[in-house]
Amino acid sequence: MKARHILIIDDEEDIRAVAQLALEAVGGWQVSTASSGSEGLNQAYLKNPDAILLDVMMPDMDGIATFKALQLNVLTQQIPVILLTAKVFSADQRRFAELGVTGVIAKPFKTMNLADQVADILGWDN
Template identity: 50%
Template sequence: MRVLIIDDEEDTREIAKMSLSLLGGLDVIEAENGAHGIEVASKERPDVILLDMMMPIMDGPSTLEALRTNEATQNIPVIFLTAKAMTTEIEKLKRMGATGVLTKPFDPTTLAQQVQAILEA
């Protein structure tokens, strides 16, 4: 499975990449902001996108909206990574088209399993 991580924090991308590739055996690609993430997703067609909520240039919800209106990316599952995991916020993101939400900081030892569980739900 191929995962695209869209996050402006290089450390977060690196930890997620190591976790997903080394522990989960997944193929990981990266983008440092929403605009770049949309480009990468359109070109690479990942199986799932891990999307940071708060980023400069284009925040997570704006990125999700653009992904959902792009024919090439509209059906790719999107899982938000956010420190703001209140129930009302999670419900709002799911109404916008998110497949799931994971809280930051995430546990690198279980990230791959958490992603898989959301996709299988």
């Protein structure tokens, strides 16, 4: 069985590295990373990942604009997107749900629990 492929889009190198390590080591998944919304869109088009972890607060093209661009493209609109965010207020959660994201994981996340959180949100066996 082919390993699932996750794309992490986050402008913080440390977050990308920790999340990648956790998802590869604990989840056994293939992981690609992107440091900006525009790079993430290109990666999503080229690699067609099984899911995307997307940071909300990034310079230039933030996570919401990136998500909306993913939704406009027939090649990427079916990819489940989980937002990574420090914005955990109920108003923010409602706004994210209204956008149609698959789920939200609060930052900072527990590294060793990240793969389980992703699998739970996506309904994957892990």
